[in-house]
Amino acid sequence: MSMATSVGTTDKAFDYISKMILDASAIVLDANKAYLVESRLAPILRAHDFSTLADLVEELKKVSARALRQEVIEAMTTNETSFFRDIHPFEALKKQVLPDILKKRSSERTLRIWSNACSSGQEPYTIAMILRENFPELAGWKVKLIGSDLDTKILGKARSGIFNQTEVNRGLPMQLLLKYFERDGLHWRIKEEIRSMVEFKQVNLVEPFPVSMGKLDIIFLRNVLIYFSVEMKQEILSKARRMLHNDGYLFLGGGESVLNLAVDFEREQIGKANCYRPV
Ligand SMILES: C[S@@+](CC[C@H](N)C(=O)[O-])C[C@H]1O[C@@H](n2cnc3c(N)ncnc32)[C@H](O)[C@@H]1O
Structure with a gap:
């Protein structure tokens, strides 16, 4: 009883x-x-x-x-993440997406990228390293790279830019570790030149998206939709669509897609990556 x-x-x-x-x-x-x-x-x-x-x-x-x-x-919340996670989206970003956007924005010279649900920051820092390594012409541009998450504790870790040995062993090429990180006791601290490229803020996907961000060129929204209902996925993707320029790009996680969802995106394969474009 x-x-x-x-x-x-x-x-x-x-x-x-x-x-x-x-x-x-x-x-x-x-x-x-x-x-x-x-x-x-x-x-x-x-x-x-x-x-x-x-x-x-x-x-x-x-x-x-x-x-x-x-x-x-x-x-x-599940905060699992890593540098260069699933590699293909970052290859697509470097080889096709960024060259395309940079050409299209060459007169305004502005670039806006949003890494949503970014957990401890490996994803936006990966993007920052790709920008720094491959696109020196961005030095004269207004570049906004935002990393956001719901979880304030994990955002604190992201902001600190401090990672342990296991975290830097996952996905980060040795050459980038040596170039952009310095030792901090048993940890590694990302150098200020990369850390300062990312602006971290708390954004809850359930709430209205902050319009202060302006329109985005590229949105990363990876490995978070899996936790939501179909209706919520549709609502979040519709909000993401409204934040994205008509010629922008959306990346989802490896196991995620817009298949069977009523949203204004269509899939485009770039190399081995799935990318989503506004229709
Ligand atoms: C598995 S991690 C994905 C990290 C990164 N995007 C990646 O693909 O490696 C999922 C993240 O989504 C965040 N999250 C969960 N619900 C959220 C919500 N409603 N709004 C914003 N972030 C959320 C969690 O805090 C967690 O950091």
């Missing part, structure tokens, strides 16, 4: 937390993700001395629990 009550309470706590995460971040947590919720929230229970998920939920319900709610949301 008491066990049934405790299971019921845990179910209710899970329902409350999954609804809170859905509303705040659009991340869908089905009932089969209960184990994930429990394991990700265990450190928060310990840190705040809650004995059960239900105790945590009681606290989350309080208006004053804003910081705790953010902590719970951030615990549920």
Whole structure:
């Protein structure tokens, strides 16, 4: 009897937390993700001395629990990323996308790139290194490279530009490590010339996109749509479409596409990369 009550309470706590995460971040947590919720929230229970998920939920319900709610949301995000992740989009960027955009913007001399859901910053820093390595003519241009994420803690790490040995071992060519990073104890710190190229800001994909960014030439929106419902994917892609110039480019993650989604993008293959263009 008491066990049934405790299971019921845990179910209710899970329902409350999954609804809170859905509303705040659009991340869908089905009932089969209960184990994930429990394991990700265990450190928060310990840190705040809650004995059960239900105790945590009681606290989350309080208006004053804003910081705790953010902590719970951030615990549920998956921050997996790496330098030059999946390589092909970056090959396409270097060989075709940037040369094309630079030609088209040669009179205004402006370039705007947005790396959305950028986690700890490897993606925008990869883009910054590609720009610095291959397009010296951009020195006289107004270049805006924005890295954004919902998770303020991971954005703090991105801003610091400090990576551990395992992180720099994943995807970053040795020659770029030696050229653009310096040792910082057991870590590596990205040099200021690259760090200062990226402007980091908090953007929640669920909310209206900041119009202050202006229209973008290239949007990276990779490995985040997988967590959302079909309706939310469509809504986010429509917002991305409105932010993108008509001749711009969108990159999604390797397992993501616009297939079966009612959106104004069509797929274009560039080398081995899938790229999406406004229709
Ligand atoms: C798996 S990482 C992808 C990182 C990078 N784009 C890549 O492909 O390597 C997913 C990121 O999406 C972020 N995220 C999840 N929900 C979000 C939302 N509603 N708005 C903005 N970012 C979100 C998470 O915080 C996390 O850093």
